[in-house]
Amino acid sequence: MIIEQIYTGCLAQGAYYIYSNGEAAIIDPLREVSPYIEKALNDDVKIKYIFETHFHADFVSGHVSLSKKTGAPIIYGPHANPTFDAYIAKDGEIFKLGNITIKVLHTPGHTMESSSFLVIDEYGKEYALFTGDTLFLGDVGRPDLAQKGEKLSIEDLAGYSFDSLRNKIMPLPDDVIIYPAHGAGSACGKNMMTETVDTLGNQRKVNYALREDMTREEFIKEVTDGLLAPPGYFPLNVKLNKEGYDDIDNILDKSLKPFSPKEFELIANESDALVLDVRSIFDYSFSHIPNSIFIGLDGSFAPWVGELIVDITKPILLIVPEGREKEAVTRLSRVGFDNTLGYLDGGIDAWEEDNFEVDSIKTISAEKLEQEFKNAKIFDVRRRSEHLSEHIIESENTPLSNLNNHLSEFPKSEDFYIHCAGGYRSMIAASILKSRGYHNLIDVQGGYKAIKETNIPKSDYVCPSTL
Numbered sequence: 001m002i003i004e005q006i007y008t009g010c011l012a013q014g015a016y017y018i019y020s021n022g023e024a025a026i027i028d029p030l031r032e033v034s035p036y037i038e039k040a041l042n043d044d045v046k047i048k049y050i051f052e053t054h055f056h057a058d059f060v061s062g063h064v065s066l067s068k069k070t071g072a073p074i075i076y077g078p079h080a081n082p083t084f085d086a087y088i089a090k091d092g093e094i095f096k097l098g099n100i101t102i103k104v105l106h107t108p109g110h111t112m113e114s115s116s117f118l119v120i121d122e123y124g125k126e127y128a129l130f131t132g133d134t135l136f137l138g139d140v141g142r143p144d145l146a147q148k149g150e151k152l153s154i155e156d157l158a159g160y161s162f163d164s165l166r167n168k169i170m171p172l173p174d175d176v177i178i179y180p181a182h183g184a185g186s187a188c189g190k191n192m193m194t195e196t197v198d199t200l201g202n203q204r205k206v207n208y209a210l211r212e213d214m215t216r217e218e219f220i221k222e223v224t225d226g227l228l229a230p231p232g233y234f235p236l237n238v239k240l241n242k243e244g245y246d247d248i249d250n251i252l253d254k255s256l257k258p259f260s261p262k263e264f265e266l267i268a269n270e271s272d273a274l275v276l277d278v279r280s281i282f283d284y285s286f287s288h289i290p291n292s293i294f295i296g297l298d299g300s301f302a303p304w305v306g307e308l309i310v311d312i313t314k315p316i317l318l319i320v321p322e323g324r325e326k327e328a329v330t331r332l333s334r335v336g337f338d339n340t341l342g343y344l345d346g347g348i349d350a351w352e353e354d355n356f357e358v359d360s361i362k363t364i365s366a367e368k369l370e371q372e373f374k375n376a377k378i379f380d381v382r383r384r385s386e387h388l389s390e391h392i393i394e395s396e397n398t399p400l401s402n403l404n405n406h407l408s409e410f411p412k413s414e415d416f417y418i419h420c421a422g423g424y425r426s427m428i429a430a431s432i433l434k435s436r437g438y439h440n441l442i443d444v445q446g447g448y449k450a451i452k453e454t455n456i457p458k459s460d461y462v463c464p465s466t467l
Contacts, residue, residue: 077115
């Protein structure tokens with residue numbers, strides 16, 4: 001038996017490839033399925049099953065395409081109701097894979113159809129558990145993603161999660177290996193560990209949700225406390241995962257179209273497309289197309305696209321580094337953004353050579369900010385928890401995820417400074433602000449990491465209850 005975790009850092013997502021004696025199963029595949037098919041061919045095994053732990057909200061799974069291309073059935077646990085052909089397994093149902101078996105454990109809570117898959121090895125030992133979003137390392141799945149038509153409160157779902165953990169997962173042996181669907185950085189939980197594999201025994205020691213002495217009421221309170229609103233694209237991804245979607249190959253065929261600067265400008269005006277610049281922070285700040293939005297590929301690209309561009313049907317035109325066009329379109333499609341029209345052929349250099357207008361972002365070093373600090377208006381676009389832990393005295397916290405709701409707080413008649421932790425999020429914020437008419441902003445290079453090395457006055461931790 002071989003178990004391989006295929007981890008995608010941008011989405012903080014783990015898909016799994018399991019094979020035994022000539023047969024393979026895929027759990028929670030990404031939308032681009034050719035790597036799984038190639039892996040099975042190289043191992044000379046047949047993909048027998050495609051297991052889905054639940055209807056994912058944060059990415060579009062590859063289950064539909066993989067099933068069409070391999071003939072393998074899609075398997076969900078109880079209460080799943082997809083519109084395409086799928087096998088809805090019973091709680092406790094067993095599936096044979098080579099010399100091993102996979103047992104379905106219905107574990108509702110994150111969603112009502114959420115299920116975990118228990119691998120029992122050829123010797124009958126309970127070996128590994130694929131927990132989806134039911135159990136993360138250090139956390140559990142958020143209980144506020146009830147689907148349309150389900151009359152369940154957050155507290156109802158949290159209660160189901162408590163029961164699932166106590167009745168289905170915690171009775172398993174300590175040495176069972178836990179393989180979750182997500183790690184740190186995912187919006188599907190609050191405080192996940194950076195590790196992506198652990199034992200159940202260790203999770204009993206470090207995961208607050210598995211405390212033996214925790215009551216149901218205490219669990220519900222802790223799991224629901226401090227939940228941020230889920231990103232706006234989550235329901236749309238659930239819909240695609242329940243109802244199906246276009247094959248990634250078709251998306252690539254229609255999206256990888258190069259446009260000359262003149263064509264690019266014409267299409268942008270006619271289609272009301274969003275011009276999305278995915279180059280580096282430096283390249284964008286130095287020169288970019290006016291009103292374009294920056295979300296760089298070298299960062300948490302897809303989650304920020306989903307967080308900030310709410311309409312997944314919005315036409316998109318790309319400014320992308322040469323050779324990374326396919327990567328950009330693929331990563332957009334992972335979160336359901338399938339309406340990329342094409343990209344600027346020759347990039348910003350071609351745009352400038354044809355004498356089209358460009359803009360730039362004014363930046364400043366942390367050392368220079370220290371000299372100009374007195375009476376400076378500073379906006380911190382990190383998460384509230386980051387700001388609370390340490391920040392520049394008198395800086396205002398306007399988290400990037402909620403930036404559009406704070407636009408009135410930014411001055412238009414005087415310069416102001418923005419920063420994040422390292423520069424990625426503040427450049428995104430700068431691009432959004434510039435597109436909204438705020439041309440008096442100054443981005444702090446290197447973010448708070450660089451600011452910490454200066455003598456700019458900073459505060460220590462502030463307890464939220466004192467605010």
